[in-house]
Amino acid sequence: MEKENQTDLVTIFIISDSAGETASKLAQASMAQYPTVEFCLFRRTFISSSELLLKALKDAKNENALIIHTLIDPKLSRIAEEFCEQAGLFHMDLLNPVVNEIERRAHIEPSYEPGALHHLNDNYFKRIKALEFAVKYDDGKDPKGFLDADIVLLGVSRTSKTPLSLFLANKNLKVANLPLIPQAHIPKQLFQIDPKKIVGLTNDPEVLINIRKERMRAYGLNPETAYSDRDKIQAELEFANDLYQKLGCYVVNVANYSIEETAAKIMTALDLEDHSYYFMEDSDDDE
Amino acid sequence: MEKENQTDLVTIFIISDSAGETASKLAQASMAQYPTVEFCLFRRTFISSSELLLKALKDAKNENALIIHTLIDPKLSRIAEEFCEQAGLFHMDLLNPVVNEIERRAHIEPSYEPGALHHLNDNYFKRIKALEFAVKYDDGKDPKGFLDADIVLLGVSRTSKTPLSLFLANKNLKVANLPLIPQAHIPKQLFQIDPKKIVGLTNDPEVLINIRKERMRAYGLNPETAYSDRDKIQAELEFANDLYQKLGCYVVNVANYSIEETAAKIMTALDLEDHSYYFMEDSDDDE
Numbered sequence: 087m088e089k090e091n092q093t094d095l096v097t098i099f100i101i102s103d104s105a106g107e108t109a110s111k112l113a114q115a116s117m118a119q120y121p122t123v124e125f126c127l128f129r130r131t132f133i134s135s136s137e138l139l140l141k142a143l144k145d146a147k148n149e150n151a152l153i154i155h156t157l158i159d160p161k162l163s164r165i166a167e168e169f170c171e172q173a174g175l176f177h178m179d180l181l182n183p184v185v186n187e188i189e190r191r192a193h194i195e196p197s198y199e200p201g202a203l204h205h206l207n208d209n210y211f212k213r214i215k216a217l218e219f220a221v222k223y224d225d226g227k228d229p230k231g232f233l234d235a236d237i238v239l240l241g242v243s244r245t246s247k248t249p250l251s252l253f254l255a256n257k258n259l260k261v262a263n264l265p266l267i268p269q270a271h272i273p274k275q276l277f278q279i280d281p282k283k284i285v286g287l288t289n290d291p292e293v294l295i296n297i298r299k300e301r302m303r304a305y306g307l308n309p310e311t312a313y314s315d316r317d318k319i320q321a322e323l324e325f326a327n328d329l330y331q332k333l334g335c336y337v338v339n340v341a342n343y344s345i346e347e348t349a350a351k352i353m354t355a356l357d358l359e360d361h362s363y364y365f366m367e368d369s370d371d372d373e
Numbered sequence: 374m375e376k377e378n379q380t381d382l383v384t385i386f387i388i389s390d391s392a393g394e395t396a397s398k399l400a401q402a403s404m405a406q407y408p409t410v411e412f413c414l415f416r417r418t419f420i421s422s423s424e425l426l427l428k429a430l431k432d433a434k435n436e437n438a439l440i441i442h443t444l445i446d447p448k449l450s451r452i453a454e455e456f457c458e459q460a461g462l463f464h465m466d467l468l469n470p471v472v473n474e475i476e477r478r479a480h481i482e483p484s485y486e487p488g489a490l491h492h493l494n495d496n497y498f499k500r501i502k503a504l505e506f507a508v509k510y511d512d513g514k515d516p517k518g519f520l521d522a523d524i525v526l527l528g529v530s531r532t533s534k535t536p537l538s539l540f541l542a543n544k545n546l547k548v549a550n551l552p553l554i555p556q557a558h559i560p561k562q563l564f565q566i567d568p569k570k571i572v573g574l575t576n577d578p579e580v581l582i583n584i585r586k587e588r589m590r591a592y593g594l595n596p597e598t599a600y601s602d603r604d605k606i607q608a609e610l611e612f613a614n615d616l617y618q619k620l621g622c623y624v625v626n627v628a629n630y631s632i633e634e635t636a637a638k639i640m641t642a643l644d645l646e647d648h649s650y651y652f653m654e655d656s657d658d659d660e
Contacts, residue, residue, distance in 0.1 A: 096478050098471075105637040108402045115395045116471040118490040119445065119483035123475065131637050152474050158406065176474045180467075184385075184403040187439050187463045188410065191383050196406035203405040204631035214632070217536040221511055249504040252539055344491035345501070350392040350418050359414075 097126045099146035101139065101155040103162065104201030106131040109154040109180055133157065134200065136165055143169045153177040158185070158198050212258050220255040223262035224248055229273030231262040237356065238279065239263040240329070241287030241340075242322045244297045249345045250287075250352075257349075259358060268325040276333070285352050286330035290341040294319050384413045386433035388426065388442040390449065391488030393418040396441040396467055420444065421487065423452055430456045440464040445472070445485050499545050507542040510549035511535055516560030518549040524643065525566065526550040527616070528574030528627075529609045531584045536632045537574075537639075544636075546645060555612040563620070572639055573617035577628040581606050 098117070100109040106129050117125050128151065130142040139162050146153050153175055157163040163182055170177035185196050204210070223231030225248070232238050236259045241247050247263040254261045264276070276284070295316060299309035330337045336355045340348050353359065385404075387396040393416050404412050415438065417429040426449050433440050440462055444450040450469055457464035472483050491497070510518030512535070519525050523546045528534050534550040541548045551563070563571070582603060586596035617624045623642045627635050639645070 094479070096475050105631075105633040107633055108398045111395045111398045112467060112471060115443065115468060115490045116475060118492065119472050119486070120475055120479060120481060121484060121489075123479045123481060131641070132634075152471065152478070154471065156402065178470055180399060181402060183465055184399060184439065184441065185406050188383050188403060188407055191439070192381070192407060192410045194407060194410060197408060199406070201631075201634065202408075203402045204633045205405065206629070206631060210631060214533065214536050217539055221508055221535055221539075224508055246501065248508055249501050252504055252508075342493070344392075344488075344493060344497060346392040346394055346491045347419075347488065350416075354418070359416075 095124045095126060096120075097128070097146075097149040097151040099142065099149070099151040099153045100127065100129045100131075101133055101142050101146070101153060101157065101166065102129075102131050103133050103157050103159065104131065104204065106156070107203070109156050112178075112180060113154055132200075133162070136162065139165055140169070143173075147173045147175060151175070154180055156181040158182075158196065158200055158202070160198075209258065213256065216255040216258050216260050217252065219260045219262075220251040224251060226264040226273070229262075229264070229275040232264075232273070232275040232279055234260060235262040235279075236260045236283065236358070237262075237352070238276070238284045239287060240266055240276075240284065240326065240335075242266050242289070242294070242319075242326050244294055244301075245287035245289050245340050246345055246348065247287065250340075250348055253345045253349045254352070257353070257358075266322070266326045266329065268322055272329065281334045282336075282356065284333055284335035285356070286326060286333070286335050286337040287348075288323060288326060288330075288337055288339050290339065291316065291319050291323060293341045294323075382411045382413060383407075384415070384433075384436040384438040386429065386436070386438040386440045387414065387416045387418075388420055388429050388433070388440060388444065388453065389416075389418050390420050390444050390446065391418065391491060393443070394490070396443050399465075399467060400441055419487075420449070423449065426452055427456070430460075434460050434462060438462070441467055443468040445469075445483065445487055445489070447485075496545065500543065503542040503545050503547050504539065506547045506549075507538040511538060513551040513560070516549075516551070516562040519551075519560070519562040519566055521547060522549040522566075523547045523570065523645070524549075524639070525563065525571045526574060527553055527563075527571065527613065527622070529553050529576070529581070529606075529613050531581055531588075532574035532576050532627050533632055533635065534574060537627075537635055540632045540636045541639070544640070544645075553609070553613045553616065555609055559616065568621045569623075569643065571620055571622035572643070573613060573620070573622050573624040574635075575610060575613060575617075575624055575626050577626065578603065578606050578610060580628045581610075 098113050100106045100113055102109055113127060133139050133142055143166065153170060155166050155177065157166060158181060163179055166177065167179065189196060237254060239247050239251060239261060243265060247265065251261040251263050302309040338348060338351055385400050387393045387400060389396055400414060420426050420429060430453065440457060442453050442464065444453060445468060450466055453464065476483060524541060526534050526538060526548060530552060534552065538548040538550050589596040625635060625638055
């Protein structure tokens with residue numbers, strides 16, 4: 087409660103022996119809980135020596151920062167712990183509690199390799215290929231991609247097809263997408279694939295109307311064009327929903343959901359798991 | 374050390390009130406330390422009630438799982454803590470230590486909104502736009518994009534231009550990329566932008582030769598084609614390096630680095646920060 091006027095700014099230091107992605111994710115999730123607080127986030131990445139680490143820790147101390155660290159080298163993580171304890175700094179060792187528990191269970195030492203998550207292994211290259219696949223088969227560019235895809239996303243304009251495809255590609259899933267326009271021809275490949283691989287994206291008419299009006303304004307055009315016309319949007323959605331029913335595919339309404347949330351729903355519904363890093367699938371024995 | 378033969382499989386439960394992205398990242402980073410251990414990963418996402426939570430916890434107990442949870446509701450996180458303590462299950466509360474420390478410093482309560490990270494706020498929509506920008510201006514499709522881009526990536530074939538563009542787009546950066554081929558015309562827009570926005574990607578000739586041979590094999594073609602010809606690759610790299618020098622841009626060799634690592638290097642070199650979630654920049658007062 088002391089120095090009430092100095093508490094507006096919270097400083098967070100991420101200290102990592104690799105790119106700092108795990109700690110960043112946690113920092114971002116935590117900061118998102120405080121939309122009115124001003125944060126200052128420092129990232130000290132690729133910290134590979136005690137010299138670099140001590141410099142980062144001293145800088146953090148000078149800023150009276152909260153520290154989140156991912157250091158797989160036991161010597162480095164010990165230095166961080168001891169420094170923070172002595173300096174009375176809040177610190178969270180993100181990686182080692184889980185890594186140590188796995189060691190206790192598997193009776194195997196960790197590889198102690200910084201950034202092992204980013205190893206250029208088969209899974210990594212599959213992910214790169216999945217991202218390239220998503221770009222290649224975005225926006226109905228080539229319906230032949232449907233035949234190779236793990237997921238085919240269908241949707242009217244502004245249902246997040248592109249970012250959703252890319253997000254799922256990051257989970258090592260090959261995703262193609264097709265925009266639906268009532269007049270347009272539906273490629274025959276759509277009827278040649280397992281409908282369980284198809285996802286129909288839909289949205290609330292009100293949301294679409296607002297998005298499209300915004301878009302028209304951004305282009306400096308009159309927002310009251312046919313693009314945002316209620317009847318037209320209704321017709322587009324009906325056309326899409328009819329097709330979804332005909333295909334018998336999973337349908338998800340993206341209104342008010344982020345791509346992360348929509349992706350999680352799709353993966354659960356299609357019984358897909360994140361194939362990007364691990365080796366076994368979620369088993370089905372949870373009734 | 375008991376039951377040595379049962380220790381091969383380690384089960385991890387991710388329990389989250391949202392999409393479980395933060396806990397997944399930690400699980401993946403931890404699992405990556407044990408390339409020979411078999412893991413079984415369960416994701417119980419959008420856990421919004423004590424009933425759902427208790428079901429997930431009981432399932433985790435049945436699997437003798439290690440639990441990583443992100444539950445912002447204090448009631449739910451307390452249930453998880455108490456259940457795990459009683460059942461003697463390893464558990465890591467990922468979110469609350471940092472969230473509580475921020476509260477202590479800022480004297481403000483968290484919003485307690487699950488998945489606040491995924492709020493459909495301005496930053497979210499900027500990220501969506503950045504992803505769409507990256508797809509639109511991928512592969513030199515339209516050099517006019519260079520004028521609007523935060524970063525323009527240049528590189529010969531197989532220097533990860535596309536996935537790197539997408540990864541940086543996820544940090545809310547607008548990225549265009551241009552493949553470099555000696556014969557090709559260099560768009561004039563490249564000379565109209567600040568060279569500090571340009572990144573030249575290069576690679577070791579040996580790495581490129583191997584990648585391209587693999588590619589030829591994957592296509593069922595003879596790997597000893599001009600595409601993998603050493604002199605040709607050398608000429609391509611020289612052409613690229615000459616251009617980089619002429620532009621005076623930052624150059625990064627992607628050999629042996631993942632896109633995450635390359636992206637972290639680029640962001641440090643160009644003094645860019647992850648704009649996807651937070652509000653203030655890394656200040657420069659750390660000499």
